[in-house]
Amino acid sequence: MLNMLIVDDESFVIEGLKHAVDWSLYGIRIAGEANNGAEALELLDMLDKPIDIIMTDVRMPIMDGFGLIERLNERGHRCKIIVLTGHEEFDYAKKAIRYRIFEYLLKPVTLDKIEDTVSRLAAEFREENEKQRRLHDMEKKLLQSLPLLEERFYFNLLSGIYQQDMQTLLGIKLDAAAFQTIIVQIDNLKPTGSGAVHTADDERQRQLLSLTVQHMVSVSLAERLPLPFSVVAFNSTDFVLLLQHQAALPPGSEGDGLQQPFSAIQELVQRETGLTVSFAIGRAYDSLQRVAKSFHEAQEALKHKLYYGNSCIVSYSDIEVNQGHYLDSFRQAKDQLVDAIQIRDAKLSTQVLSTIQSTLEKEKKYGIPYIRTLSMELVLIASLVLHEKGDHLADICPGHPDLLGEVQQLGTVADIFDTLRETYTAIIQHYEHKGASRNRDIIHFVRTYMAEHLDQEIKLDDLAQLVYLTPNYLGYLFKESVGMGFSSYLMQLRMEHAKTLLTKPGSRIYEVAASVGYKNAHYFSKIFKEYTGVTPSEY
Incomplete structure (x- = not known):
């Protein structure tokens, strides 16, 4: 309930106001009455509940209505004021405007006018309370969302979107001469030696191990590397280190000084958890806007784990000068396969794979080792896209638990590409079903939000x-x-x-x-x- 104080030097006016209106209909309670401004101030000091509304006359002995309002302003009271007066004077109207009085009513005032004023006043209180509630809810949600917002800021940064306003809001300090990304990948979530096996199905155990490794890498790197860095969890097996160099790095030297601490960390992780980790190093750049380029390079370096094996340290600067002809072949087709999964176009993936197969079968210049490598890369492309979405190839294609090994054992180009077409189609159908379900949930949320x-x-x-x-x-x-x-x-x-x-x-x-x-x-x-x-x- 809103508490109201009536101030008037005429008792019959006070009694009339108290009984003329059913104040409870508007959520208002008459909390007190006074015959002049001085009495009103004394009463305000005595009451145990704050006054929300004051309805006051202007001309009263000892202290008039505007004297009361001046004192209220000096004290910082934020109550709403309704002024009643029998004098239509311009000076009063000016004061009413200056003191932001809610309503200025000229006596004799009708019941309809009072009820209309009170109705608007109650509505304004409701609106203000609702605004305060929404603001409080927003502040509460913001505090709860800070970790998520920080994670999204870094995700956007890795994607090429630098949000300076968000960085300022979150208080993230990124002040360096050069920025460099390193992808740390847990090669598998199984011990490499004998002992208990941590299966991929035990998601809780996977997450616990992933967090353990992430913590070990962060703490160990802080002890061994004299550079500020941030850690961005990417998925259950990968996380990204964003290094802040205080000086620009000469081209080709991005991996210098990292091999020794990374090797030590690999030994520590394997000794403590039985897991192996690999490091893929992007180049360093002089602005946050180019962090995404460094991250893309780290992703390219990570692909070469296929050739180096687990527990490797691969720098983009090293692989860039060693790119063989086979890595450039069918580059456009490979990009189209990524697009096919992203836009869920099974026809496109089938067409692209059939075109590659036809080219290989017609042009005999491609040797068997190249075809094997290419088929592995096409599997790896699908696997990487799934990793970015937080999925695993073996879960979507349970009939092919070891697809990389399987394509290496197939004896003909036709067999290889039949398997690849089946795999890409299964992946795209999986996301078509998943996307339709997600879209229904989104539209349901939007319609519910609108209705509420x-x-x-x-x-x-x-x-x-x-x-x-x-x-x-x-x-x-x-x-x-x-x-x-x-x-x-x-x-x-x-x-x-x-x-x-x-x-x-x-x-x-x-x-x-x-x-x-x-x-x-x-x-x-x-x-x-x-x-x-x-x-x-x-x-």
Whole structure:
């Protein structure tokens, strides 16, 4: 309940105000009364509950209404003021504006005028309380989301999106002459020696081991490397180190000084956990905007673990000068296979693989070792895309638990590419099913959010941010799922809810308008008539 104090030097006025209005209907309780400003101030000091509203006369003995208001301002009181006066004087009106008085009522005031004023005042309190509640909820969610926001900042940075405002908000310090990324990959989650086996199905154990290794690497690296660095968890087996160099590095020297600490860490991890880790080193660059390039290079270096084996340390600077002809062959086709998985186009993957097969079979210049290497790389491409999405090839294609080994054993190009086509098709079908389910969940969330926030401004752009989609794509999904555009659906939702509210006894048009998100009651009436064919009052 809101607490109100009535201040007037005429007792009959106070009694009239107390009994003329059913204050409880507006959530208001008469907490006290005073005959002048001085008494009101004394009463405010005595009351154990804060006063939210003061209804005061202007001309009173000892201390008038504006004297009271001045003292309230000096004390920092934030209560709402309604001024009652029998004198329509310009100076009073100016003071009312200066002190931001809620309403200035001229006696004799009608009951309708009082009720209208109180109704608006109560509505303003409700709106302010709701704003405070939303602000508190936002602050609470922000505090809870800080780790997630920090993780997303680094993910975006690795993807080529540098958000300086987000960096400032989160207090992330990245001040260096050069930035360098290193991917640390847990080669497997099984001990390499004898003993208990940690299976891939035991996800909880996988996560625990991954966190253990990440902690060991972070602590050990901090002891061995005199550089600031950040750790970004990428998936259950990979995490990224972002090194901050205080001086620029000469080209080709990015791996210098890292081999020894990385080797020591590999020995420590294997000794303590039985696991092996590999390091893939990107080059160092002089700006945060180029961190993504360093990360891409580290990813390219990591692919060469295929040739170096587990527990390796691979630098992009080393592999760049050793790229053989076979790595450049079919480069466009390989990019198209990545695209096929990303856009879920099984026809494209089948077409690309068939084209590669046809070329290999027609042009006999490619030797068996190259074909074996190429087939392994095509498997690796699919596996890397799955890793980026947090999935594993063996889970999606259980019929091929060791696809790399399998393609090495197949005797013909046709057999190899039949297996590859089957694999890519299975992967794409998996994501088609997964994507359809996710889209349904997204649209359900959006529709629920709209229904629960009709009294607020609702924008497609804001909703798109909430579900991490572009506005255009969310709009497309929404229309495809609901059968009408976002704006049309929102208007229908508002109007149907307005129709329901208008049928309730005592409903006021401006209140209904506010409840369905229209600040301007006249504009609401116009839209309502366009929608229903009648005005709100006729309805």
